[in-house]
Amino acid sequence: MADNAVDEDNRVAVVTGGAGGIGRAAVERWLALGWSVVAADLNAERGAELLAEVDGGGRLLFVPVDVSIEEDMAGLIDTAVDRFGRLDAMFNNAGIGGAFGPITEQTVADWDATFAVNLRSVFLGTKHAARAMIAGGRPGAIVNTASVAALTGGGGPQAYSATKAGVVSLTKSTAVELAEHHVRVNAVCPGAVYTELLHRGDPEHTDSWRREIQPWPDRGDAAAIADVAIWLASDEARFVTGTSVVADGGLLAATPRLMDHDLSHMRSMSGIAWGTTGRRAEVRRLAPTPES
Ligand SMILES: NC(=O)c1ccc[n+]([C@@H]2O[C@H](COP(=O)([O-])OP(=O)(O)OC[C@H]3O[C@@H](n4cnc5c(N)ncnc54)[C@H](O)[C@@H]3O)[C@@H](O)[C@H]2O)c1
Known part of the structure; x- marks a missing residue:
């Protein structure tokens, strides 16, 4: 095979936040495409549910991690490569809503913890995935989950929005740096997606504002975002790097609502x-x- 030619078979993806929401949807999609997948998550209970409910046919592994801890992330990548022999795609997707409330009441501890989970994680995932991809000598793709909150002032709490803006920025700088290794780096910016992170167990709760501010009539679901991430990691997106794809049912296009x-x-x-x-x-x- 020529240098950097793509081996179509036996592809391997690592998905953080892979036990729930968007991450789990990506795990299931990639498995259906024939990839091997390592799902990583802090929530071991949800991880057990994933393994019980999804038949990975020997191609699914769950690894409990805290994405904000470097040893966990380094170990996660090493486990993926040891088990499946290579790494083709890294989906840095785990995240939390994090610190909330008026800026005058925010604590440094809550602010820093939000940054550790939402942004340090993407740094660590990119660092260790890139290390493995470069060592493997094959093209690779890193996809990061940002948010529309990165792009506007009204999309989420202050710390959350700042972490996601950081994800968009880190996506660009690492795309530039890793291009020479044929490693692409992109982000997806979801709008309102009906996972537990958003509805907190009450899916009807946010329906009224969806009707008011999201032009697209249907709810955003986890699979719709996973599909964008999987496309960004696919060969169809082979010339796409350093970009952030907004998937929000027209939410941003419809703001500001001055009319x-x-x-x-x-x-x-x-x-x-x-x-x-x-x-x-x-x-x-x-x-x-x-x-x-
Ligand atoms: N749901 C939305 O409307 C929406 C919108 C924009 C962006 N996002 C982003 O999408 C990503 C996925 O969110 P989701 O909606 O699927 O949420 P979710 O809560 O359903 O899933 C997130 C998963 O990440 C895991 N996780 C959280 N902190 C972790 C840590 N420290 N280490 C390892 N795993 C951890 C959780 O256990 C959970 O399984 C997040 O980055 C979120 O910020 C979501």
């Missing part, structure tokens, strides 16, 4: 406003619709 206050008014007319040019706006009144 909302007079949306019904806007539906009843069309025309053109000429700003401060001194030209009068041209207005065409529309026939009433059943909703207006």
Whole structure:
């Protein structure tokens, strides 16, 4: 095989946060594609459920880890390579909501813990996955889970949003650095995804604001985000590196919501406003619709 040519068979992925939500959806998708998968998670109970509920046919391994601890992450990558012989994709996906409340009440301990789980983890996962990928001499792909909260001020608590902005930035700098090794690095920025992280056991809870601010009518589900991550790690995305793909049902496209206050008014007319040019706006009144 030529240098850096892709071996289609026996691919191996490591997924952090692999016992729940988006991570578990990615584990199941990659298994269905014939890959071997190492799911890593702090929640060993959910890990046991994963192993009980998903038949990996000898291609699924669960490793309990804390993604914020370097020994755990180094050991995770070593375990994956020892067990399956190589590493093709690293999905740095584990995360928490972290510190919340007014900025004036935030503690340094809560702030730092949020950064350790959401951002140090991505540094550690990238560091050790890249080490293994470079040593393996094959192309590799690293995918990080960021969030729309990285890209706007209204998408999550302060510390959470700052960690995710850090993930987007780290994605770019490591993509530049690792390109010469044929290791691609990308991120996915989910919007509202109906995992336990969001609904906390009450899936109906967030439905009202979904209808108000997310243009796409269907709920975001874990598999929809996993599919983006898996595409980013696939050969179809072989020229994609250093980018963050937003998967949010149009949430960001619809913000800011400055038009909302007079949306019904806007539906009843069309025309053109000429700003401060001194030209009068041209207005065409529309026939009433059943909703207006
Ligand atoms: N659900 C959403 O709406 C949404 C939106 C944007 C971004 N995200 C991001 O997507 C990623 C996955 O979230 P999810 O919605 O699937 O949540 P989830 O809570 O269902 O799953 C996250 C998993 O990560 C694990 N985890 C947390 N801290 C860990 C640690 N220190 N070490 C190892 N594992 C740990 C949890 O045990 C859990 O199984 C997170 O990074 C989250 O910030 C989620």
